[in-house]
Amino acid sequence: MAEDHQMLIDGIKSFFEYDDEINIIGTVNNGEELVKLVSLKQPKLVITDIRMPKMDGIEATKIIKQKHPEIKVLAMTMFDQPNAIKQMLDAGATGYILKNSGVKMLSKAIISVANGETFFDPNVAFNFMNSYVDENVTVGKSEKVVLSNREKEILQLIAKGKTSKQISEELFIAKTTVDTHRKNMIRKLNLNGVNELMKYAIDKKYNF
Structure with a gap:
């Protein structure tokens, strides 16, 4: 997992600490370290932010997919712009989720992508996403809770x-x-x- 905000990493690790299906085997704070970690650990799936120091998630994904085409990549980011989505998909990612969607949706995204499906956050740009949808695409369902x-x-x-x-x-x-x-x-x-x-x-x- 690559994310430059350590507090978010700690929160996600804590959430999945006792999960029977998902095991986080390593975390880093930039793209360069992610590429090294993937070569060392050989995970089934990589979660990466887009904007990070030293090397962004798009470039890191390209390198990972070139060296390890069998490894799945899930983007977890704040960016919902069509251009960002397209760049990650072109780089080889098969999942795209926004950081504000919650860990329950992240869990669903991880399992879907790990199983060979393409997963889209329901809050990303639908006009862009619709051109990619086929029978193997999973779209998460929003869970709206109204807080004052x-x-x-x-x-x-x-x-x-x-x-x-x-x-x-x-x-x-x-x-x-x-x-x-x-x-x-x-x-x-x-x-x-x-x-x-x-x-x-x-x-x-x-x-x-």
Whole structure:
């Protein structure tokens, strides 16, 4: 996995730590290190961002597919522009997912691409994607959850590692109010406790 934001890597690794199907065997923060890691570890699938230091994900994907055509590549990025999608597909990627789509969709994307399917995030440019769709393409389903502006504000601070007390002081509200918002978000998002809420907040940090 290649991603230049270590916090996002840590959040994804934590989410998949006890997953029976997905095992993350290595992480790096730039394209050059990704190419080296792939040669060393020979993974079944590579997850890569597009914009990274030293070498971007497009160039890294080209090199990986030239040297190891059997390895699948899944792009995980903030870019939903048709040109970015086309460049990654031309480089050899068979999956494209946005960072703000959530780890559940990432899990589905990983399994689909690893099984030889092409996976598109439902939020990418559909007018571009439709020209590529065939019977082997999987399109993820959006899972819309409506959070209030205050809940989004608190979620952003949770992603920064702030405690309920720190959040209450920053937003000038009672700590009990923050705790209530936490409980409401856990219920709305169908999560299992505060640890999953933290993982969700980290995963969604690019959507704030």
